[in-house]
Amino acid sequence: MTATALSGKELATEIRAETAARAAELTAAGRPPTLAVVVATADESSAWYVRSIARAAEKAGVHCDVIDVGPHAAAAGIAGTLVRLNADDAVHGVILQTPLPEGVNAQEMALAIDVGKDVDGANPASLGRLAAGLPAFAPATAQAVVAILDHHGIELSGRPVAMVGRSTVVGKPAAHLLLDRNATVTICHSRTRDLAAVTRAAEVVVAAVGRAGLITAEYVSPGAVVVDVGTNPTGDGGLAGDVDAASVGAVAAALTPVPGGVGPVTTALLLSHTVQAAARVRAGG
Amino acid sequence: MTATALSGKELATEIRAETAARAAELTAAGRPPTLAVVVATADESSAWYVRSIARAAEKAGVHCDVIDVGPHAAAAGIAGTLVRLNADDAVHGVILQTPLPEGVNAQEMALAIDVGKDVDGANPASLGRLAAGLPAFAPATAQAVVAILDHHGIELSGRPVAMVGRSTVVGKPAAHLLLDRNATVTICHSRTRDLAAVTRAAEVVVAAVGRAGLITAEYVSPGAVVVDVGTNPTGDGGLAGDVDAASVGAVAAALTPVPGGVGPVTTALLLSHTVQAAARVRAGG
Structure with missing residues (x-):
């Protein structure tokens, strides 16, 4: 092994520190940044990932709501949950965890996530905006x-x-x-x-x-x-x-x-996006 | 010159013939397929292109409305025109011609075009859908x-x-x-x-x-x-x-x-998209 290891830990630590500082400011201003994770699977590695996000969020002072709609949720139910979260001013970031129940298309579901709250860039509209040079969260x-x-x-x-x-x-x-x-x-x-x-x-x-x-x-x-x-x-x-x-x-x-x-950089960026989304809403409102 | 010429004329003729047949059916059913071209420029080569679309549309039995908002139109006025066309059930395809007045961002404007009427795939949301494998018109x-x-x-x-x-x-x-x-x-x-x-x-x-x-x-x-x-x-x-x-x-x-x-294939596809959009609306309504 002669290759330099390009570690992500140091960068993740930097992003997390900045995120925690901004999260603390927002919380002090009465607007605790909040990430909603919608889960529709009993998949164990997915559950492991969601727990790791929740832990990282807690450490950064970002509130994390896991909304488990169950592994048999229908497309309409999942989309309805996303639409409700879009309308909820207390929620700033929304992630739809995969896998989804059989027959439910992840890309189609993600269309329901408001672009401003699409902190993991899952909505195809976010990808299009990214490609067109318009503001959007990248995955x-x-x-x-x-x-x-x-x-x-x-x-x-x-x-x-x-x-x-x-x-x-x-x-x-x-x-x-x-x-x-x-x-x-x-x-x-x-x-x-x-x-x-x-x-x-x-x-x-x-x-x-x-x-x-x-x-x-x-x-x-x-x-x-x-x-x-x-x-x-x-x-x-x-x-x-x-x-x-x-x-x-x-x-x-x-x-x-x-x-x-x-x-680790991925998780840190997800929380950073959530804080950015919360800060933007606050600036706007 | 030893290379084979990959002409587009024959293919364009095929697409136009199919488009004209479907346009005639739609017109007979009381739903003449209609393309709206929004122009906000005095640019001569743009005017030439718009005339060529209008001529091709006429030949294919597609109604073409050119809406000239003038070379000094503001972003809000252009977006407002697009929103009005989205709401107009008699319009099936919408194109925003470029160039646009200085300071008006074409990608941002195109966000206002309804994806179902975005027959030239200008809305970044259409590009994102395309990339995600969802139905959308490609440019x-x-x-x-x-x-x-x-x-x-x-x-x-x-x-x-x-x-x-x-x-x-x-x-x-x-x-x-x-x-x-x-x-x-x-x-x-x-x-x-x-x-x-x-x-x-x-x-x-x-x-x-x-x-x-x-x-x-x-x-x-x-x-x-x-x-x-x-x-x-x-x-x-x-x-x-x-x-x-x-x-x-x-x-x-x-x-x-x-x-x-x-x-020629590009122009033929634009009209084909317009007829597809009109047929879809008809099927839906």
């Missing part, structure tokens, strides 16, 4: 990719970047954010012919495919920077990235660790 | 790029495609459409380092930058397919593409001509 994970590169002084302008993964949650919004930083972005996916050749041509590789260890040394050119967005549960209760750190670490110049890389 | 030009490739049997799945240009109107939505067809898409732009090397690595090159003749032979690999979205006015009243057809035509396998390539 926290996508923003964490760029934030962690910025924090470690990695230049993006003009550089070839391979975005591996084209999900609406990470790959597509991250591509827009990277493009906005003047990177030349290649979006790769499961149907990409000779993926390793495409990623080897990039100076920065971002992996967000949800397949543990997919990116091995042969996918990476010497000196490249690699961002690992993967959080694949391992058999022993741990987390594995999309990048095989052991082999890639010997080739790449720098690599974000899993855990401790993109993950 | 006609972006869709024309994929339609013309399909028409000529050019395979996209798995192939490396260079999208040169990152505008909200063409480059970004076209990238999503190409991605949706499983192409591996590289989005290049003015800040791309060694653009020629990037485009030479692609099997399909789409040029949408608005610079006459930018793409010369050295930007294209032998056997590549080149789509020219450029419509740059020439001194003598003609149109020049972004591709230098004389030099690229000797290297590429196929090339869309300008004029007669993407242009």
Whole structure:
């Protein structure tokens, strides 16, 4: 392992400290910033994630309401809950946790989240605004990719970047954010012919495919920077990235660790967005 | 010139014929499909384009209303016009023509266009829906790029495609459409380092930058397919593409001509979208 570890912990700590300070101000002004997390699943790893958000929120002084509508909720019921939260002035950020019950489309549901409260950029309208250069919250994970590169002084302008993964949650919004930083972005996916050749041509590789260890040394050119967005549960209760750190670490110049890389920055940004949303409402009203 | 000319005329004729047939049905049913074009400029090439849309609409049996709010219209007035058209059941498609008066942001204005009537995919919400795989009209030009490739049997799945240009109107939505067809898409732009090397690595090159003749032979690999979205006015009243057809035509396998390539397909798709919007309203009401 010769690659520099691009830790996200220090950056997450910075964001959390700033968020906590702003949250304290808002609370003192009688407007405690509040994040609502709508859950419609009994999925255990989802429950684990929601608990980790709730804990982080509490530490930052952000109120977190978990609204569990049950794993059999219908689309209309979920949308109704989101509409009610949009109308609730005491709620500033709204997240719809996935997975959703079978037959309920996450993108369609997310259309019901008010763009001003869409702190995880789940509403396709937020993605469109982002792509069009209008104010919107980016999905926290996508923003964490760029934030962690910025924090470690990695230049993006003009550089070839391979975005591996084209999900609406990470790959597509991250591509827009990277493009906005003047990177030349290649979006790769499961149907990409000779993926390793495409990623080897990039100076920065971002992996967000949800397949543990997919990116091995042969996918990476010497000196490249690699961002690992993967959080694949391992058999022993741990987390594995999309990048095989052991082999890639010997080739790449720098690599974000899993855990401790993109993950903590994502959670911190989610809370930061909530406080921003609360501050904006306050300024507006 | 050894490259095959990928003409758009035949495809445009097909789309127009289908559109005219559906328009006649809708008109017979007492619901003449209607496109409203909002103009807030005295720009001559814009006026030329609007006249060409109006002529094409008339031929297809689509009613076209040009609403000229004047080159000094304020943002509120333009948005108000769009909101009024959204509410008008006799109007099925709405286009906001650019350029807009100084200080008026086209993306912001387009937010006011109802997504169901946004037949040129100008509203960032339409772009977001497109990226998220939800129903929406794509910008006609972006869709024309994929339609013309399909028409000529050019395979996209798995192939490396260079999208040169990152505008909200063409480059970004076209990238999503190409991605949706499983192409591996590289989005290049003015800040791309060694653009020629990037485009030479692609099997399909789409040029949408608005610079006459930018793409010369050295930007294209032998056997590549080149789509020219450029419509740059020439001194003598003609149109020049972004591709230098004389030099690229000797290297590429196929090339869309300008004029007669993407242009006629774009206009035909715009009218097709309007008829689709009218048919949908009718089905719904």
